[in-house]
Every structure is written in C-alpha cells, then in structure tokens.
Amino acid sequence: MDLVARDIMTTDVETAHPDDEVGDVLERLAKADFNGFPIVEGDRVVGIVTQGDLVRLFRKKDRLVWIPIGVPPFSETLPYAVDFSLDELDLGIDFVKNARKDVREIMTRDVVTVEADAGVGEVLSILAGEERDINRVPVLENGRLVGIITREDLLQALRTELDP
Incomplete structure (x- = not known):
C-alpha cells in the first residue's frame, strides 16, 4: 500500500484566526500538547504561528524570560526561562503591548x-528537509484545510508501514 498524506494526517486540527490576539494564542499553546496553529480565514490557510514565533516577541537582549500566562497571579508559565533580572522592568510593558497584537502581525x-493525495515521500522531504525547519505541515484539499501532519505523525506511520 502506498501511503498518502490523507492516510497519516490528523483531521481534528486546532486553528487560530488572524485577528486573534497574541496573548490568547500564547495561552492556548501553553495548554496544548503541540506547539503551533495554522492560521485560517474560513477554511483557507493564510499563515502559521508557533511557540517559537511567540516567544521571540518577548526575547530581550538575546535572553529568554518567563512568559506569564493568564491573569495575575499568573498561575501558568511557558517553559522558556533562563534569566530574568530587575534591569528588565520594561518586560511588563512589552508583554502587554505584544500580547494585544493580532496574530496576523x-x-x-x-x-x-x-x-x-501527496505521497509520503513528498511529506518526508518537507518535514525532514534542511531548507526550512518545519515540524508540521497543513494538508489541503481543493485549497481547504482538511488536516495536519506532524513529524511524529509521519514517523509513526512509517514505523507501522515498515513493521510487518
């Protein structure tokens, strides 16, 4: 049997909208067991956002900081901390400013x-390619989002296919 994208994709895809606020998307990602959302308008993919994209908004002087999630007392955080010192007091202002941006930005x-209907070889070349560091690829049918394939999905499918 020749595997195609439809055979290995996850069809229950969580998405975000370009008008969603960065803070809301960041909070959703903190609670999710994956690290990126396709950005859709209707059922058309117009972008993608990952935790890495969001964390870069809060990087100060090449240092990462704890990013509080929710409302005070910030019961949750994203695990990207390595350093935070009092000389970075503008972080709070920067966080509020960036958290209110639209994801489209x-x-x-x-x-x-x-x-x-793309073959597994095409999916493999995308997810294992060196040109871009892609961990997930949205799957389209007639231009509409119908699924998503992560590297883990692909590896599991290959293992199942190769294991008699």
Whole structure:
C-alpha cells in the first residue's frame, strides 16, 4: 500500500484566526500538547504561528524570560526561562503591548502545505528537509484545510508501514 498524506494526517486540527490576539494564542499553546496553529480565514490557510514565533516577541537582549500566562497571579508559565533580572522592568510593558497584537502581525505567511493525495515521500522531504525547519505541515484539499501532519505523525506511520 502506498501511503498518502490523507492516510497519516490528523483531521481534528486546532486553528487560530488572524485577528486573534497574541496573548490568547500564547495561552492556548501553553495548554496544548503541540506547539503551533495554522492560521485560517474560513477554511483557507493564510499563515502559521508557533511557540517559537511567540516567544521571540518577548526575547530581550538575546535572553529568554518567563512568559506569564493568564491573569495575575499568573498561575501558568511557558517553559522558556533562563534569566530574568530587575534591569528588565520594561518586560511588563512589552508583554502587554505584544500580547494585544493580532496574530496576523507575527504569523508566517509563506506556509508550506501539502495536498491530501501527496505521497509520503513528498511529506518526508518537507518535514525532514534542511531548507526550512518545519515540524508540521497543513494538508489541503481543493485549497481547504482538511488536516495536519506532524513529524511524529509521519514517523509513526512509517514505523507501522515498515513493521510487518
């Protein structure tokens, strides 16, 4: 049997909208067991955003800081801390400013996608390619989002296919 994207994709795809606020998307990602959302308008993919994109908004002088999630007393945080000192007091102001931005301002617009009938080789070349560090690829059918494939999905499918 020749595997195609449709065979290995996850069809229950969590998405975000370009008008969603960065803070809301960051909070959703902190609670999710994955680290990125396709950004959709209707059922059309217009971008993608990852935790890495969001964390870069709060990087100060090449140092990462704890990013509080929710409202005070900030019961949750994202695990990206290495250093925070009192000389970075403007972080609070910067956090509020960035948290209220629309995701459209930071999303990657040049999204690599794959068609539902694409072969596993094409999916493999995207997710294992060296040109871009892609961990997930949205799956389209007639231009509409129908699924997503992560590196883990691909590896599990290959293991199942190769294991008699």
